[in-house]
Amino acid sequence: MSSVTMSAFTCNVLLSLVAATFAYVNYNGISIRQVADDVMVHGEGPFWDSENNVLYFVDIAQRRVYRLVQKSLEYVQLNGEVGFVIPVAGRQGLFVVGIGTELSGLRWNLNETTCNVIGLATVDAEKTGNRWNDAKADNDGHLWAGTMGFEDASGYIPLGSGTLYKLNDTTCFQNLEPALPNVTVSNGMAWNNDSTRMYYTDSPTRQISVFDYNSTVASISNRRVFYDFKTDNIPGVPDGMTIDTDGNLWIANYNGGQVLHVSGTTGKLLGKLKIAAKKVSSVTFGGPKLNKLYVTTISRGVTAEKFKKYPMTGKVLEVSGLGVRGMPNRRVRNKCFLTI
Ligand SMILES: *[C@@H]1O[C@H](CO)[C@@H](O)[C@H](O)[C@H]1NC(C)=O
Ligand SMILES: *[C@@H]1O[C@H](CO)[C@@H](O)[C@H](O)[C@H]1NC(C)=O
Numbered sequence: 001m002s003s004v005t006m007s008a009f010t011c012n013v014l015l016s017l018v019a020a021t022f023a024y025v026n027y028n029g030i031s032i033r034q035v036a037d038d039v040m041v042h043g044e045g046p047f048w049d050s051e052n053n054v055l056y057f058v059d060i061a062q063r064r065v066y067r068l069v070q071k072s073l074e075y076v077q078l079n080g081e082v083g084f085v086i087p088v089a090g091r092q093g094l095f096v097v098g099i100g101t102e103l104s105g106l107r108w109n110l111n112e113t114t115c116n117v118i119g120l121a122t123v124d125a126e127k128t129g130n131r132w133n134d135a136k137a138d139n140d141g142h143l144w145a146g147t148m149g150f151e152d153a154s155g156y157i158p159l160g161s162g163t164l165y166k167l168n169d170t171t172c173f174q175n176l177e178p179a180l181p182n183v184t185v186s187n188g189m190a191w192n193n194d195s196t197r198m199y200y201t202d203s204p205t206r207q208i209s210v211f212d213y214n215s216t217v218a219s220i221s222n223r224r225v226f227y228d229f230k231t232d233n234i235p236g237v238p239d240g241m242t243i244d245t246d247g248n249l250w251i252a253n254y255n256g257g258q259v260l261h262v263s264g265t266t267g268k269l270l271g272k273l274k275i276a277a278k279k280v281s282s283v284t285f286g287g288p289k290l291n292k293l294y295v296t297t298i299s300r301g302v303t304a305e306k307f308k309k310y311p312m313t314g315k316v317l318e319v320s321g322l323g324v325r326g327m328p329n330r331r332v333r334n335k336c337f338l339t340i
């Protein structure tokens with residue numbers, strides 16, 4: 001159940017280290033460069049803002065939202081673990097963010113040195129240690145946002161303690177709709193071109209699911225397994241994903257050191273993009289032509305020895321030369337935000 005909260009606080013924008021020069025060629029002419037010198041503890045949720053040509057992403061553990069504006073990297077320090085950041089359509093400088101179990105508005109204009117956070121709703125109140133994880137807006141701007149259970153020091157997360165919520169235009173923040181209960185680590189999502197399918201990941205299942213999607217009412221039905229990591233002996237688990245204009249999926253492979261390219265129709269593995277980091281957390285297409293793949297990775301729990309072997313650990317990366325273009329990242333529709 002969700003409830004309306006009324007907390008608010010102001011924050012300051014901090015300038016981070018500028019984008020670096022480190023780059024190397026991976027294979028087949030694909031080049032990968034790091035866009036930031038900062039080491040992310042838990043980089044996640046990249047969002048390409050096509051209106052302003054700005055890349056947003058979060059560091060969940062450091063409680064930060066970052067933005068890369070040309071060669072300037074800035075961040076805001078929030079007061080809780082932040083799972084996602086998505087702009088609100090038609091509202092320059094307004095975002096929806098998931099902080100802890102609170103869904104909030106973040107006002108953060110380009111060219112401004114302050115920001116503020118407005119609490120909107122709290123979920124999973126009875127589940128201590130839960131927090132927001134990944135979220136996306138569908139092709140029409142309906143927000144889908146999921147939670148996960150508390151991850152202990154050994155990496156164990158209680159099964160089924162998370163929920164995938166939908167923000168609907170009727171009840172808005174008074175009552176977020178629990179669209180899919182009993183998930184452990186909610187991740188993904190992606191929609192195909194004509195919004196007839198939603199791809200979804202509950203990471204510990206090691207599977208990508210697909211639902212039939214009714215875009216008129218933004219509802220899901222008929223869940224089935226779309227891609228199973230067992231099929232191709234893929235290590236680790238699936239994390240964030242995105243979709244290209246061919247309708248194919250790009251899936252971050254946490255504890256697998258790669259991004260998987262999977263056909264969005266047949267579910268066949270098309271390729272593996274190796275990344276010099278084990279914990280690859282999320283991907284999105286960006287750049288003015290939407291032909292760069294941005295990749296976030298995680299450094300938490302990585303030993304100094306592993307850092308040497310995997311120099312892209314904790315980095316935000318830009319992959320060029322894949323020869324595909326992404327579907328644009330969608331903003332959240334303004335309907336529920338009119339008074340914010
Ligand atoms: C920010 O500043 C730049 C350069 O001064 C300007 O081109 C741009 O329009 C400004 N953006 C916003 C959203 O104010
Ligand atoms: C919106 O979500 C609420 C809370 O779950 C639910 O009662 C209501 O039926 C939903 N409305 C629509 C139009 O889906």
Ligand SMILES: *[C@@H]1O[C@H](CO)[C@@H](O)[C@H](O)[C@H]1NC(C)=O
Pocket residue numbers: 160182205
């Ligand atoms: C929760 O999901 C798991 C699979 O992840 C399933 O085995 C279990 O039956 C589900 N429990 C409920 C109450 O639906």
Ligand SMILES: *[C@@H]1O[C@H](CO)[C@@H](O)[C@H](O)[C@H]1NC(C)=O
Pocket residue numbers: 214215216217
């Ligand atoms: C979508 O859902 C609405 C309301 O339940 C229904 O009238 C409509 O036929 C559905 N569309 C499809 C394509 O199933």
Ligand SMILES: *[C@@H]1O[C@H](CO)[C@@H](O)[C@H](O)[C@H]1NC(C)=O
Pocket residue numbers: 193245246247
């Ligand atoms: C997606 O839609 C665009 C525009 O309608 C079309 O050109 C493209 O072929 C479609 N892609 C797929 C995979 O259906």
